[in-house]
Amino acid sequence: MAALTPISRTPVSFYVPVVAAGGAIAGMFVGTAQGSTLLGILGGALIMATAAFLLTQVIKAEKPGRWGLLVLCAVAGFAVGGLPAGIIGAAFGWFFGWFSFWLYEGRYRAYLAPYLTPGQVLWHFSFRVICGAILVFLITPIIVVMPLSFNAQDFFTFTPEMLRFDPAGYSLKHYEDFFTNSDWQGALANSVKIAPAATLLSVSFGTLAAIGLSQPHVPFRRAIMAILISPMIVPLIISAAGMYFFYSRIGLQGTYVGVVLAHAALGIPFVIITVTATLVGFDNSLTRAAANMGANPVTTFFRVQMPLILPGVISGGLFAFITSFDEVVVVLFVGSAGQKTLPWQMFTGLREQISPTILAVATILVIISIALLTVVEMLRRRSERLRGMSPG
């Protein structure tokens, strides 16, 4: 993004107090942790104001100045509270170095429209900080779980050893438990058995139906669509209750077949939605052209239509897979102990004997989700490129 506004250096009376205010906030946390909030606020403000003034007016050279501040703060932190405080100190040092020059050089204005008032500039950056905080809120639980899964203790919080980055505070024992415990391994095996079967069912039925639904003349299209999407809308507990009653009547409750059928039904809406979305851009004259050249409908489907909608089908399949793989409510009711899946095992673990192995499992699942997310995103881009909707 090109710069919009020519920038100029700001006066000392502007940036030094702002940096001091930032320093006060940082100092408040440090001070509270050390015992005196007020001293922390005053000290932080004073130190950072001085640092900003010295950096910009005395040292002037940006790179060495910022590095110097970083090292200084890191050392100070290390002296006070060991390695973790040293790292926090380094982070503070880096931030205030950058912050001082960012304000001093007036860089913050560069990408903003020149006519904005100072109030609007302030709001612009406050807004970004708020959004940043919300994004942190979104991602924190996942970030926190990962390091905790390497805890050497059976605690659910960071132990002092972990905070000191003491290798003794970390271990792989929860992962070891996951890979050796027969309960977890049985649950994993069940999940791996059930999810692909359910995915296969919902993808094969769902793709056919999506092609049918995309034809120009479909009677009762709206009603059919509403029925097919309903498994996604109906609360899981109601689906689970209904399936439990009905499947016990016909003898499917507590069987693999029952769980697979139930999961396939839950995955179908996702397949329908993704595949119909892909078919929106599908050029029907291609199938007519294939037919014109003598291909029978089956050949047309597999050689012409399928390759083009494949990305949609695969991402629909991934959605269906993750639905089944993560599903716990329905399997809790439709399945019996023999079909205990990974989420079920986690659910019991969380409700009864809460063990940190859950965190190890959670980390593994997060990694699987990241992999799936990457695949879906790549497929989506490829599909858009194929349909010429975006340059990719």
Added chain:
Amino acid sequence: MTDTAEHSGPMMAADGTPLKTSLNRALRRQKLRALMLIAPLLIFVLVTFIAPIADMLFRSIENQIVSDTLPRTTAELADWDGDSGELPGPAIFESLYKDIFIAQERKLHTRLGSRLNYELTGVSSLFRKSGRRVDDMGEVYQDQFEDLNSFWKKGENWNALLGSDSWMTAQSSWNEDSGSAQPAFEIRAELSALLPETAATYAIFADFVQNEDEDNLLSEDPWAIVYSALYEDLSAGADVSGYSGPGATELQEAAALAADFEVVDFTAAFEDIDEDWHNIEVWQTIQTYSPEFTSGYFLNAVDMKKGLDGAEMRPENEQLYIKLFIRTFIMSMAITCSCILLGYPVAWILANLPARTANLLMILVLLPFWTSLLVRTSAWKVMLQQQGVINDTLVWLGVVADDSRLALINNQTGTIIAMTHILLPFMILPLYSVMKTIPPTYLRAAKSLGATNWTAFWRVYFPQSVPGIGAGSILVFILAIGYYITPELVGGTTGTFISNRIAYHISSSLNWGLAAALGAILLAVVLGLYWAYDRIVGIDNVKLGG
């Protein structure tokens, strides 16, 4: 021109049929083909998903258990006037004796007891107790018959007396180990006319032994209730003098002496088992729930019950579900509101940042969306605990004292925090896709015309983003109102939803009818919202993952 005549008629297709017919046929074929493609899935969803839902709805009104378990009693109770304050007559007590006797042999009386216990507390133990002691009542007659003649002690004599000759022959030659089916019991036609009650009761007994216990009928002695039935027939004046089959002498002897038998007063005998049988309320409850279908579960689900004069509210201390529905509703609203508050800025910034940065930040939104629900719930459970990460951080920062750590879990706060986090992507994604279509020039135009920042946002931008808020809110609300896992794990007792109650009734209290009724109400609410969503957004426009 010679071919003018040909063109004046209807237009023809190449094969000579009228074009209209030909096009219609093509259209029909096209429709049929589309339906053929959809049919397998539609049938699949109907069988695996819609049928279970329908079954659940059916269960919420079905009430056959009472009339199935107590067929005679309920039939006779139909004429009884519950308002009169008088106990049912002796005939009804006698029917009750038979019904409970058969039910306890089939081990069905406890199920009926627990069913009626939902309506009137204490009935469960009443039935259990009666089931244990109902045997004694019939033994009065059994003993008298057996004292009269040891002929009546033996099951084989009864079979010879009441079974038809052809069945007797088949049964005697049947080999238990042969694996072939036991010949089904056949009543002796002559006695069925003479002793109707005995024949009917014995047939029930025979059916039970042969088909449920799968024992050899020849080696089983009849239930005490058969003796009572025989006494009933004989004392009613059955004329057995013309009968000459097996056991005729014993039967005639019994008929002559039966008049002198000690009589059981069933009304008193039941009072002896439990005084509650003389409690008019018990009888009113049985009568109220005799029909095969009931609105009782639904009334129960909204804290009402069937009284004498139609529906009435339950006493204050038994009211539970309306409060729970309201709580579910309010908490879902709170979650939806916090999702709007947190989602709106993020969606705005994603829609207004340059594509590269926006895509990068989008990952932060999509990653939680793709992460397993249980992973996120367990993360919150870990973070919100008293000794968890958040409390530890707050204590370390000195915001709260170590001895007054915040209770963030197992209450409403926990549920709202965790569910806001879990449902936030469902708000951000529809908001984002709507905001993406609002041209940024509108805002600039508004400002250049003199609007302040706030006016420009509120009068120009916000109204255009309302469809996104609507779509996101309905989606989040629908998902929140039916949530089960997260409230169950982080909600404790005060942060649970109606779905937790449904699950409790299915798996713990086994009151399936009530669970189905609560589910039906919840389903109605959700379908109403679904309909609204369809009208506002259209189900075809549901977007997944941006």
